[in-house]
Amino acid sequence: MQNHYWLIAAGTLIILALAAYALTLWRRVWQQDEARAKALEARDDRLSGDIRIIAQSLLDGQVPTIEGAIRIKVLLDNYQGERREGLDVTVFERIYDQTAHIPTHQAWKDLSRAERKLHLRLMETLERDHRSEVEAAARALAQGLN
DSSP states (O other): OHHHHHHHHHHHHHHHHHHHHHHHHHHHHHHHHHHHHHHHHHHHHHHHHHHHHHHHHHHHHHSSSSHHHHHHHHHHHHSSSOTTOOOOOOOHHHHHHTTSSSSSSSHHHSSOHHHHHHHHHEEEEHHHHHHHHHHHHHHHHTTOOO
């Protein structure tokens, strides 16, 4: 009967050791979740600041309207934080969608003069048609997202 108690004691020790190991692993998971949440919050803070800067630059004429709208849309897509209620930024999505087919960088340089003119005309039309809406949305964003 003596062996029976030793087996129970050994089993209990193994269970306690496994429980302690499981607790250690869960603490690591909780710490990683906390670190991930802090990193996301820091990223959202940085993106929020970048959005405000580009919106203000757009209003000051330092950034072309179409380029600013596209940049803001991309930053908003990556921003996961809270947004102020009633903040309407759909104009940036519309401009982005209507200009998504336009080549950039080297592909733009590789276009013929006629193709570039077509794209420039489209951008001028979009800018003319949506300028007031873009400026209103940029004013709202320049005040912050929340």
